[in-house]
Amino acid sequence: MATQETVDHKYVYDFAEGNKDLKDLLGGKGANLAEMTNLGLPVPPGFTITTEACQAYLATGREPDGLAGQIEAHLESLERGMGRRLGDPHDPLLVSVRSGAKFSMPGMMETVLNVGLNDRSVVGLAAQAGGNERFAWDSYRRLIQMFGKTVCEVPGEEFEHALDEAKRARGTTNDLDLDADDLRGLVDAYKKIFLKHTGRDFPQEPREQLDLAIRAVFESWNAERAVLYRRQERIPADLGTAVNVVAMVFGNLGPDSGTGVAFTRDPASGAQGIYGDYLANAQGEDVVAGIRNTVPLQELERLDKRSYDELLGIMARLEGHYRDLCDIEFTIERGKLWMLQTRVGKRTAAAAFVIAGQLVDEGLIDLDEALHRVNGAQLAQLMFPRFQLDHDFEPVAKGVGASPGAASGKVVFTSARAVELAAEGEAVILVRRETNPDDLNGMIAAQGILTSRGGKTSHAAVVARGMGKTCVSGADEIDVNVPAKRFSVAGQTVNEGDVVSIDGTTGKVYLGEVPVMPSEVVRYFEGTLDPDEADDALVKAVHRIMTHADAARRLAVRANADTGEDAARARRFGAQGIGLCRTEHMFLGDRRELVERLILARTDTERSDVLAALLPLQRDDFVEIFREMDGLPVTVRLIDPPLHEFLPPLEQLAVDVAVAQERGEDVAKEEALLAAVRRMHEENPMLGLRGVRLGLVIPGLFAMQVRAIAEAAVRVTREGGSACPEIMVPLVGAVQELETVRAEAEKIIAEVVGDSGVEVLIGTMIEVPRAALTAGQIAEAAQFFSFGTNDLTQMGWGFSRDDVEGAFFWRYLELGIFGISPFESIDRDGVGRLVRIAAEEGRAARPELKLGVCGEHGGDPESVHFFHSVGLDYVSCSPFRVPVARLEAGRAAVETVGSDSR
Ligand code: ADP
Ligand code: MG
Numbered sequence: 019m020a021t022q023e024t025v026d027h028k029y030v031y032d033f034a035e036g037n038k039d040l041k042d043l044l045g046g047k048g049a050n051l052a053e054m055t056n057l058g059l060p061v062p063p064g065f066t067i068t069t070e071a072c073q074a075y076l077a078t079g080r081e082p083d084g085l086a087g088q089i090e091a092h093l094e095s096l097e098r099g100m101g102r103r104l105g106d107p108h109d110p111l112l113v114s115v116r117s118g119a120k121f122s123m124p125g126m127m128e129t130v131l132n133v134g135l136n137d138r139s140v141v142g143l144a145a146q147a148g149g150n151e152r153f154a155w156d157s158y159r160r161l162i163q164m165f166g167k168t169v170c171e172v173p174g175e176e177f178e179h180a181l182d183e184a185k186r187a188r189g190t191t192n193d194l195d196l197d198a199d200d201l202r203g204l205v206d207a208y209k210k211i212f213l214k215h216t217g218r219d220f221p222q223e224p225r226e227q228l229d230l231a232i233r234a235v236f237e238s239w240n241a242e243r244a245v246l247y248r249r250q251e252r253i254p255a256d257l258g259t260a261v262n263v264v265a266m267v268f269g270n271l272g273p274d275s276g277t278g279v280a281f282t283r284d285p286a287s288g289a290q291g292i293y294g295d296y297l298a299n300a301q302g303e304d305v306v307a308g309i310r311n312t313v314p315l316q317e318l319e320r321l322d323k324r325s326y327d328e329l330l331g332i333m334a335r336l337e338g339h340y341r342d343l344c345d346i347e348f349t350i351e352r353g354k355l356w357m358l359q360t361r362v363g364k365r366t367a368a369a370a371f372v373i374a375g376q377l378v379d380e381g382l383i384d385l386d387e388a389l390h391r392v393n394g395a396q397l398a399q400l401m402f403p404r405f406q407l408d409h410d411f412e413p414v415a416k417g418v419g420a421s422p423g424a425a426s427g428k429v430v431f432t433s434a435r436a437v438e439l440a441a442e443g444e445a446v447i448l449v450r451r452e453t454n455p456d457d458l459n460g461m462i463a464a465q466g467i468l469t470s471r472g473g474k475t476s477h478a479a480v481v482a483r484g485m486g487k488t489c490v491s492g493a494d495e496i497d498v499n500v501p502a503k504r505f506s507v508a509g510q511t512v513n514e515g516d517v518v519s520i521d522g523t524t525g526k527v528y529l530g531e532v533p534v535m536p537s538e539v540v541r542y543f544e545g546t547l548d549p550d551e552a553d554d555a556l557v558k559a560v561h562r563i564m565t566h567a568d569a570a571r572r573l574a575v576r577a578n579a580d581t582g583e584d585a586a587r588a589r590r591f592g593a594q595g596i597g598l599c600r601t602e603h604m605f606l607g608d609r610r611e612l613v614e615r616l617i618l619a620r621t622d623t624e625r626s627d628v629l630a631a632l633l634p635l636q637r638d639d640f641v642e643i644f645r646e647m648d649g650l651p652v653t654v655r656l657i658d659p660p661l662h663e664f665l666p667p668l669e670q671l672a673v674d675v676a677v678a679q680e681r682g683e684d685v686a687k688e689e690a691l692l693a694a695v696r697r698m699h700e701e702n703p704m705l706g707l708r709g710v711r712l713g714l715v716i717p718g719l720f721a722m723q724v725r726a727i728a729e730a731a732v733r734v735t736r737e738g739g740s741a742c743p744e745i746m747v748p749l750v751g752a753v754q755e756l757e758t759v760r761a762e763a764e765k766i767i768a769e770v771v772g773d774s775g776v777e778v779l780i781g782t783m784i785e786v787p788r789a790a791l792t793a794g795q796i797a798e799a800a801q802f803f804s805f806g807t808n809d810l811t812q813m814g815w816g817f818s819r820d821d822v823e824g825a826f827f828w829r830y831l832e833l834g835i836f837g838i839s840p841f842e843s844i845d846r847d848g849v850g851r852l853v854r855i856a857a858e859e860g861r862a863a864r865p866e867l868k869l870g871v872c873g874e875h876g877g878d879p880e881s882v883h884f885f886h887s888v889g890l891d892y893v894s895c896s897p898f899r900v901p902v903a904r905l906e907a908g909r910a911a912v913e914t915v916g917s918d919s920r
């Protein structure tokens with residue numbers, strides 16, 4: 019319908035119009051500023067420009083129609099409310115322009131404070147502040163600095179040099195010692211720097227400042243470091259950022275003003291209490307940047323009791339409202355408290371479990387919600403080892419335990435060097451005075467991060483916690499000298515390449531490599547630490563949440579285990595069976611000789627002699643495993659790899675034969691082997707003679723294995739135990755393959771089992787795409803399916819796993835062809851679809867068909883949720899991942915569709 023009216027799309031929301039659930043549209047910061055406004059908390063007024071406006075800008079390179087007018091209207095109403103006009107020479111309104119995406123990206127994007135100051139309004143600002151010229155000029159120089167760096171890409175160091183210069187001229191290192199004249203001079207110096215780099219004067223028109231700053235925030239979404247951070251955190255690239263325009267409040271108005279950050283509980287341990295940093299007479303960004311050393315928030319009680327009490331009240335209210343740990347930013351302007359930001363705070367893995375448990379105790383959430391709030395990746399982190407410190411290790415420094423874990427490595431001082439050494443396979447510790455977003459590559463490459471400045475809320479701390487990387491921050495006994503590539507501590511010098519160890523839980527720093535010990539959580543899983551007796555809040559919380567996960571989940575969890583020892587560990591970790599027992603290791607070691615004879619056998623008799631010799635050895639292997647599993651199902655995979663994997667490599671054999679011939683030795687056997695290796699060489703071994711194909715080609719091989727399994731089960735049963743074997747045929751693509759193997763196997767089983775009561779299931783792997791697509795037929799001959807998702811991914815995509823990951827996956831990830839390697843997390847759309855088809859058609863043909871998965875995806879959190887949704891009966895993964903799979907299976911069962919666990 020044609021119409022004269024064009025209704026503008028709404029791009030700008032007043033804080034009073036939003037709420038915390040509008041993160042997609044308003045970004046996290048904007049949505050939470052709106053929420054706090056509507057709770058009646060003291061938030062400076064302002065408005066939010068939506069992520070949709072940003073998306074439109076990034077798509078077309080210009081502001082969408084209607085945006086300018088809406089900004090104008092909201093600005094006018096802000097000016098009316100404040101009784102001040104933006105940049106008014108006599109009584110100016112100043113604003114901050116702040117980025118804020120749906121997911122918090124600390125320090126990744128840009129903020130400009132004090133927008134609206136110019137050569138004239140700086141005078142008005144001083145008058146407004148009761149003649150405080152120092153404050154006005156300090157605010158102006160900050161604007162030029164932030165605006166120059168953020169909006170116009172002037173190198174930040176130039177401003178920092180000028181600031182250092184001004185301090186040196188004053189004979190001080192503290193910016194508070196600079197007076198109004200110094201700062202006026204600094205503004206002149208800053209303007210020159212601005213002109214030199216941009217070819218224009220610093221813009222004096224307030225509205226132009228505002229528009230350019232907004233545009234810069236839009237563009238900061240695609241800054242390189244933001245792109246890198248999103249990839250690391252798996253944040254979608256197309257969300258865009260919102261922009262918040264907020265009336266300025268001033269923490270730099272004198273000693274009765276200040277600014278700070280706080281958490282409502284300890285984000286490292288989860289302990290209850292108030293954790294934060296406060297800095298008097300400063301503007302917001304000073305706290306995080308570590309310009310001066312902050313004081314603990316508790317000090318504020320002494321400095322300004324009224325504001326302190328009000329702040330504590332607000333923090334308690336926010337916790338109750340969000341039902342979670344919150345982190346906040348606030349500013350005090352001459353004794354008046356202002357809230358500038360809140361969000362549900364990032365936390366360590368340990369704190370996530372502890373806090374979830376506490377919130378249940380406090381009646382704020384139920385156990386389902388507690389389970390939803392932790393995840394398998396966090397649990398996996400808690401299972402890392404920690405330093406063993408029972409002897410002789412004295413820390414040389416102590417900083418803040420900013421992100422837990424134990425890390426040792428060679429010291430490096432730059433991001434580039436960290437990347438370089440890590441690429442050579444070295445473990446490195448990145449040591450900096452403080453990190454900034456440009457250090458991101460080095461932080462990713464390093465085992466751990468050590469800084470001499472900054473607290474729990476510094477850039478290093480926040481980013482490391484997000485990555486699950488060990489970090490000690492603010493170890494101020496350390497004197498870092500980056501150009502000289504060394505730091506000194508306690509009278510010693512540590513050079514690049516020397517080894518240090520850092521403990522991200524205690525904040526302690528050690529010289530040399532400290533040995534590590536297993537985590538408490540692992541000791542709990544292994545049964546050597548009783549959760550009721552442990553005086554460890556973490557172990558108790560893990561126990562409670564795991565118990566709930568086990569009760570809630572529908573998926574069973576089994577383990578991949580090839581030996582009795584693995585089987586025992588798997589059971590201790592809670593495995594309900596073995597989903598994959600590989601048999602190839604049973605052909606290695608001193609049995610290799612038998613395998614060589616098997617391969618070289620010329621006659622049926624020779625071959626059956628060898629198989630007869632292998633039989634009792636295999637049987638003993640299975641007896642051990644069945645005993646450990648004591649009646650739990652054990653899925654044994656018949657031999658899978660190509661047989662030439664058991665022979666020496668071609669080149670080595672050729673050399674050996676040549677050398678032996680030279681010496682005139684008898685080389686008949688070696689020559690035969692060499693001939694066999696040549697004969698068996700395959701261009702694409704993964705697609706060659708392996709799996710079920712071996713069983714069909716080499717007479718008696720599978721039969722021997724089936725007999726060993728059945729005999730072992732009978733033996734264990736006769737001993738009074740119980741065994742529940744499931745024989746699994748690998749690499750089946752057609753039902754006829756399975757039928758042939760099965761017919762022979764059933765004969766042997768019937769003969770061995772007799773009246774012992776042992777029952778043996780026969781099933782197949784689904785790991786060839788054709789098997790998935792003909793699953794209805796295959797199910798006629800199979801009592802169970804186990805999805806081999808490694809091979810299914812390999813063959814589904816046509817990726818040779820050993821080749822592609824190193825060769826070009828980085829490019830695929832960069833291009834966003836996939837967000838994560840399909841070998842790490844199942845590709846739901848393609849490979850997952852094959853799984854779904856096979857599950858549905860298999861079950862349609864045989865309703866009691868048992869379905870499981872035994873690829874590495876069985877222990878991947880995302881994939882576990884997928885397997886739950888497809889209706890599998892179990893997942894199987896390595897013993898160490900079993901607790902992770904149990905937890906995620908529980909989460910999958912309690913989570914509602916589409917919920918967002920980030
Ligand atoms: P980030 O996302 O990097 O934390 P913010 O937008 O929160 O960036 O702003 C950076 C700093 O500036 C914070 O400390 C914040 O509290 C402070 N700040 C932002 N807006 C204002 C304002 N209107 N008045 C005073 N301080 C502000
Ligand atoms: Mg902030």
Ligand code: MG
Binds near residue numbers: 748806
């Ligand atoms: Mg396979």
